[in-house]
Amino acid sequence: MALALVLVPWCFAAVIFAIRGQRARPYLVAAGTLVQAILVLIALFLPEVTAIEGWLRLDALGRLVLGTTTVLLLATAVYLPAYLEQHPTKSNRGFCTCMMAFAGVVGLMTQAYHLGLLWVGLEASTLAVAPLIYFHRTPRSLEAVWKYLLIGSVGIALALFGSFLLGYAVLHGGGHPSLLLPDLVASAPRMSRPWLHAALLVLLVGYGTKMGLAPMHTWKPDAYGEAPGVAGALLAGAVTNCAFLAVLRVHRVAVAAGEADFARRPLLALGLLSMLVAGIFTVRQKDYKRLLAYSSVEHMGILAIGIGIGGGAVFGALLHMVNNALAKGTLFLTAGNLHRAFGSKSTDQVRGAIRRVPASAALLLAGFFAITGSPPFGPFLSELTIVGAAIDRGHILVAGTFLALLAAVFVGMGATMLAVVQGNADGTDSTPPVREPVALVAPAACLLCLVLLLGLHVPEPLAALLREAAAELDAP
């Protein structure tokens, strides 16, 4: 089962790469993702199994990320055929193959129980997404993908360095170096402290780069801004979650080593800095796709803060991870629709979208409210949990800054989003509404419904999963 989650999508990817039918490929991606989703559904209800000497294991945290990502992947895969129909002249072989391969990489990442394998998975996901960003073949997207590749690769090379430092901490502590997660957790209390501290910091910087925490976020606005909406959804909802998963795996080792306090401080600092950067750059941001990128930076910051606070905030952060992924899916898919309808992503040209693409614009607006934490959507609940835990644990200052920055981002994003959706396009208001195919709207709508549902009621199986995952990450 564990291997099937990786190999089945890769087989589909190979088939997609091999066939010649330009039209058939997106449908094959949709079919492949559907098969993968069914496999994931089965896996989620199976008891925990291990494969290849314990290198692969689907634990609670892995299930959470895998489930969320699969929902997102499914939505984008449904969106894909209709999207690619809009670009019939471009070869979609690379795009479809990479997207399908990415599904398999997610399967590998979420089950990887060996830090080396985790690294291999994350690097593979970086590489699989790169061609998606460069789909439009413009100089601007070339620049974006170059920054993404270089910064991402360097960050991730640092993460490998950090993994080795962690291994060295075990070695210097007198143990046998092994990067298997259970071994690391078991030998954590005996690890050599200086090496452990160095490893934790380097790993945070490395995987934090991939997450897009400030100040390592510089690739993010460029990549998200130039990527097609589909790729943006995958980047903001799936790749970042995988990187966050890696951070959490490392955090678990830190907790087991009794260094939770040490590990939390840099997380809090980077988290607050990310929110601050997002707050500054969302104000007067004219490019609504870059705006979404900064929103992603902000939410990665929120996740880091949640883990940095600890206690009940871990539960909140995990819930927020799910919410953020789904809401980002809605936002990027609809932003892509707007971009196509107006041929621009600057508020100078894009105004009054509600009249031209009513469904997409409405969804974008709702998505904006969801992502900025307005009730009754899910992020409201998760952010409230984090703030509550922060106050409970005496981080009054953090809670205050957190709320202030949330408000700042709300105002900054709101100005742009409202202009895009409702603004008056100075007299040229007579453009008739553009036809919006259902397949381009329904996936985003479904994701938004899920976010709404999570805001109203967290289903018990999900809550149990969240509690189980949070318990591992929380120091007593």
Added chain:
Amino acid sequence: MTALVDSLLILVLLLNFFSLGTTRVKALINGSAAQGVVIGFVALFSQGELTVETAVVAVSAVTLKGIVIPRLLLRALRDVRIRQNIEPFIDYVPSLLMGAVGSGLAILFANTLPLAPEHEGALLVPTSLSTVLTGFLLLTTRRKAISQVIGYLVLENGVFILGLTLVGAMPFLVELGVLLDLLVGIFVMGIMVNHIGREFSSLDTSRLAQLKEE
């Protein structure tokens, strides 16, 4: 055995300086190829007893870092037909001096680190730190896209050397997976280098400056 490994590691350090001091892109590629080969041999000899698995890892490291990747890069270089000079942001001598000072500090710093007894006085850890540093210098001070790729490669070499201190921590398959990722990464970067060359008729990354906050 330690003497041999130390001599090989000194060669790695010398190649670091060579990479920082050379003016030609081709020489830079060849330098990184030589470094890959040397590191493959370090992998072979630093692991105590010789097993089939270390041999396979060493051989694949030599083939990938010493032959396949340099060929890929040389081909990318030939395809884009650019001028051969590296044109750094910081001139060769200052960057060489920076690398030297950094490497010296890395060695002195490694002396103060609490090392496992088997690595006391050995050069593995300091060389790794110094090579990572060189990689960063190349990445940040070089203008051409292709020399940045080599900076990444050198950085990766430094990480690889640190990995050699952990006998048995990285299972054989994972090690190969890392190498494969590196290969695919360089391959994708090579393609992008090609596109940059065609789109801008230059590999100067300072031309990639359209995307910024207004």
Added chain:
Amino acid sequence: MPVHQVVLHLLCLLTLPPLLVGIIVKVKALFAGRVGAPLLQPYLDLFRLYRKGTVLSRTSTWLFVASPVVAIVTMLLAGLLVPFGYPSAPLAFTGDLVLFAYLLGLARFFTLLAALDTGSAFEGMGAAREATWASLAEPALFLGLLALVRRSGSMSLSTVLDVSLDRGWGESSAVLLLVFVSLFVVFLAENCRIPFDDPNTHLELTMIHEAMVLDHSGPALGLILQGAATKLFVLGALVVHTILPMSRGSSVVGWASFLGAMIGLAVAVGVIESTMARVRMKRVASLLIAACVLAGFGVILTAR
């Protein structure tokens, strides 16, 4: 040091240096696909020059005459400080390596003065360049020697260069390798070989050493050439001994390995000269700085 070894050392120092030049020339000729001059040609050249008369400019002073003599004498003295085939040199005392470095400096100083003494702009330029590169080559030489001193804990060249296996060749192979590379660069620069200077070009604007001795003729030029060859030999011996273990047993093995290594060095120089181009003036500095860096690294390694 036994008397017959001293005699052998002196014989070597006085007779072999031109042969080294001959080997280099021969290797370059073979690389270029020519037969080349016979190996002993440098001896014939020297013989020819010593038989000729001298032309002296009316404007030049005693410095002009003194400099070739100083050059050859200092080089021969320096040659007495470096061990050849026997583990010790005829002259060995604490601090002799400082004397060694400054003997090189003294020879250079007089050559510079003689070049300036001629009043020719061309030779003045050569002198300026020589001074510039020397200011970079000397630190590299000193740093390299410092590394060797720290490794061995002695201040005498004969002990410092004794790197045989039983004296810890294995433990400090890294240091020795660095010092070797650095001193080899210094060796090429000091002897004005490619990639620093092209000994074949006369009257090219780029050259250094040849530009300074253009006005010398006859026996004076002969002395200068022999001095240059001796410098090549002595510095070559220094470079070779940084990695060549000294033989403690039979002296035949010691001499054979030493002479073999010297021939190897000459061949290496020939190969480098055939395969590399002279670098631009701007880059000479960076090469020498790189040599300094390497030697400095050796020092750092010995500090561990």
